[in-house]
Amino acid sequence: MAESSLKVSVVGADHEVWSGEASMIVARTVEGEIGILPGHEPLLAILASGEVRVTLSNGEKIVAEAADGFLSVANDVVTIVARKAELV
Incomplete structure (x- = not known):
């Protein structure tokens, strides 16, 4: 059985920070x-300031x-949309 994974997108107000x-x-x-x-x-949650x-x-x-x-989480797709987001 193949291992499942999440498709993830982290998006800031004006650009995509990371996806994969x-x-x-x-x-x-x-x-x-x-x-x-x-x-x-499935889930929809409000982010607090902090690390992802x-x-x-x-x-x-x-x-x-x-x-x-x-x-947002649905069907193994995770989308994080933030006013401010950047890689550390």
Whole structure:
């Protein structure tokens, strides 16, 4: 059985910060930190200012700072849209 992954896009107000496939996402929402794995239920959450940590399938990690936006999850597609976002 093939390992599933997430299709991820991190977008700032005027540009795409990062996109690709990942095995896990951790982000801070106004209700607390949340982890997203393949198969996660659909979700729409308001982002709090903080790190978005992306773990790739090879174990490499990508970190972005994001503020004032939202996170959407549906069908293993994660979209993070923020007023301010940049790779750390």
